[in-house]
Amino acid sequence: MLSVKNLCVSVEGKEILKGINLEIKPGEVHAIMGPNGSGKSTLANILTGREGYEITQGEVTYMGKNLLEMAPEDRANEGIFLSFQYPVEIPGVPMVSFLKAAVNEHRKHRGLEPLTAGEFLKLMKEKKELVEMDTQLTNRSVNEGFSGGEKKKNEIFQMALLEPKLAILDETDSGLDIDALKIVAHGVNALKSPERSTIVVTHYQRLLDYIIPDFVHVLYDGRIVKSAGKELAFELEEKGYDWIKKENDN
Amino acid sequence: MSNLIEKTDYSLKIAAQFNDLKVELIKQSSDLLNEPRKKAFQNFIAGGLPTLKNEDYKYTNLQPLFSTDFKFNPVFSGKAFPDEDLEKLIPQINSTRIFLENGCFSNGFFSDLPKGILVGSLKETAAKNPERIRNYYNHLTTENNDPLVALNTAFATDGYFIFIPKNLQVEKNLQIINILSAETDSYFTQRNLVVVEAGASVDIFVCDVALGSKKYFANQSTEIFIGENASVNYSYFRNQPSGVAGINSVFIRQEKNSVLKTLTANLYGGLIRNNLFIELEGENCETGLYGITFSDQTQHVDNFIRVNHNKPHCNSYQLYKNVLDGQSTGAFTGRIHVKRDAQKTNAFQRNNNLVLTDEAKMFTKPQLIIDADDVKCSHGATVGQIDEEALFYLRSRGIPEKEARLMMTHAFFHEVLQQIKSESLRNSLNGLIEKRLGGEQNSVLENQS
Numbered sequence: 001m002l003s004v005k006n007l008c009v010s011v012e013g014k015e016i017l018k019g020i021n022l023e024i025k026p027g028e029v030h031a032i033m034g035p036n037g038s039g040k041s042t043l044a045n046i047l048t049g050r051e052g053y054e055i056t057q058g059e060v061t062y063m064g065k066n067l068l069e070m071a072p073e074d075r076a077n078e079g080i081f082l083s084f085q086y087p088v089e090i091p092g093v094p095m096v097s098f099l100k101a102a103v104n105e106h107r108k109h110r111g112l113e114p115l116t117a118g119e120f121l122k123l124m125k126e127k128k129e130l131v132e133m134d135t136q137l138t139n140r141s142v143n144e145g146f147s148g149g150e151k152k153k154n155e156i157f158q159m160a161l162l163e164p165k166l167a168i169l170d171e172t173d174s175g176l177d178i179d180a181l182k183i184v185a186h187g188v189n190a191l192k193s194p195e196r197s198t199i200v201v202t203h204y205q206r207l208l209d210y211i212i213p214d215f216v217h218v219l220y221d222g223r224i225v226k227s228a229g230k231e232l233a234f235e236l237e238e239k240g241y242d243w244i245k246k247e248n249d250n
Numbered sequence: 251m252s253n254l255i256e257k258t259d260y261s262l263k264i265a266a267q268f269n270d271l272k273v274e275l276i277k278q279s280s281d282l283l284n285e286p287r288k289k290a291f292q293n294f295i296a297g298g299l300p301t302l303k304n305e306d307y308k309y310t311n312l313q314p315l316f317s318t319d320f321k322f323n324p325v326f327s328g329k330a331f332p333d334e335d336l337e338k339l340i341p342q343i344n345s346t347r348i349f350l351e352n353g354c355f356s357n358g359f360f361s362d363l364p365k366g367i368l369v370g371s372l373k374e375t376a377a378k379n380p381e382r383i384r385n386y387y388n389h390l391t392t393e394n395n396d397p398l399v400a401l402n403t404a405f406a407t408d409g410y411f412i413f414i415p416k417n418l419q420v421e422k423n424l425q426i427i428n429i430l431s432a433e434t435d436s437y438f439t440q441r442n443l444v445v446v447e448a449g450a451s452v453d454i455f456v457c458d459v460a461l462g463s464k465k466y467f468a469n470q471s472t473e474i475f476i477g478e479n480a481s482v483n484y485s486y487f488r489n490q491p492s493g494v495a496g497i498n499s500v501f502i503r504q505e506k507n508s509v510l511k512t513l514t515a516n517l518y519g520g521l522i523r524n525n526l527f528i529e530l531e532g533e534n535c536e537t538g539l540y541g542i543t544f545s546d547q548t549q550h551v552d553n554f555i556r557v558n559h560n561k562p563h564c565n566s567y568q569l570y571k572n573v574l575d576g577q578s579t580g581a582f583t584g585r586i587h588v589k590r591d592a593q594k595t596n597a598f599q600r601n602n603n604l605v606l607t608d609e610a611k612m613f614t615k616p617q618l619i620i621d622a623d624d625v626k627c628s629h630g631a632t633v634g635q636i637d638e639e640a641l642f643y644l645r646s647r648g649i650p651e652k653e654a655r656l657m658m659t660h661a662f663f664h665e666v667l668q669q670i671k672s673e674s675l676r677n678s679l680n681g682l683i684e685k686r687l688g689g690e691q692n693s694v695l696e697n698q699s
Contacts, residue, residue: 073650093644
């Protein structure tokens, strides 16, 4: 589904990613862990097409296509979804019209008719229950005045509406209390399917108690320095990142 | 030196028009409108057609417009335009509609107006019932030093007159539709008067539209008197082809405990100047002045505001937002003057601008003059671009860049639009803004034959 080969990325001349290799097959859950500043968010941003990065080497293939040539909206419509680490507040853009536009763009891309207002509201109601989203929130502007937890819930709510093939959760656990974390994880797990893959970018092992990864990769200083099964996450939780740093700095 | 000659030339050109039309203007009008005519014209000549050297017209150059040989006060010829096209330009709301053509009162459907309210022609009222307007007409404009306002008084023959009697609450919106249409390049004059007596309330929604592809200059002045405890919503909406230039001067005097809310919405037009002069003449007045402007191509919109706090315990608030695309330019001048007696004044002002291209330019000049010592005042202005983070957020959900930019641009106006109480007006205006941003209004306005 996704194949990242020798990806090198710089920002303003500074090399952030130094040759990333990653293979993701349908249905797999990959966790990407690592200390702060290791390049985790950069990887998530590159996959979703955020501007401001210079790709100096390597290639990314998604469903047989060159992902790096695609505009962010095309990637989204092809099934890539990013749950933002810091969801953006957009005063004046109502949640409902934003969500409806997004859903209908996805449908258009698949050659489907746009949903009517009634159909859309029904879909929204169904997905809202999944993440226990308050109706008051969907009557506001996008993320405006949402608490940290509400913003993260809203990301998973959007994911549920858009049903991506590849979901990238960038530090979705940060700023969540344990109850919100459970709700968010429940939403993610409910969307699990043999066709849907997930990349969980996280600093802590905590989220991985609820979203069980098939693979855990440790990103350090722009490289994946260790890949293993879920047990690696426990090891990191126990020992911290220092031993990884030591191993690699020498 | 060349500027001076130019100024003299165009002022003389206008003077020649006045001399040609003077006899006709006086013949058409009653004494009340004729009395101030000569003095006003002298005031215009004394000031001259403003140049960029005039501080109040620093950002708006009227001079090039008057190189055109305008026909002054032309008769209406709206024949070439079917009504359904006109309707596309005007917000559709549940209202009592009043029509004016080339500045002259035309007709309206008044069967549902409450008793005691008067809506009609200024010309007719001045002739048949001068007592109704004697204490108001030219009372606010006479002190003003804008030469274009003086020129309006000099050429004034007609416009709308609205009278809301004491304690009457007018439920239905009064929608005034001003249509300009002529076969030649034309200069129009329209003069309006609104009197809202104590305790009354009314919503007035003025829509300026124009038909045809000729060059127009429209000079409109409106005096509005708001009595004690009265409440007025005055909204002004402009949707005209880019060949239309114009100045709309609105003078409002508020008595004590009165409430005023204005909205100025510039959707489309060539060169636009909106003057808004507020006199707070009583205590405890509430004043909210709001504006939105979208401009593109080489359009120019200048919102020029003065609020005079003459009495204590009044609150005034200004919020104007502009979006500038293409090579368009804009100006905002908002002056709050708190006079010595106006203690306990709260006066705030904000002008936010979104500049979408490198070629578009915005000039903003918030001003505070405070002569009292116990007041709360603030002013601020910003000029910025579309938030790239938000843009990426929308695109990352599959919304194409162009669509995402439109959503963000429209969203920029939201803060102002939510001030509109009437849901039907808000929705209708939102619909027209959406069409305007999407480029659909251009085809309706610019492809007229």
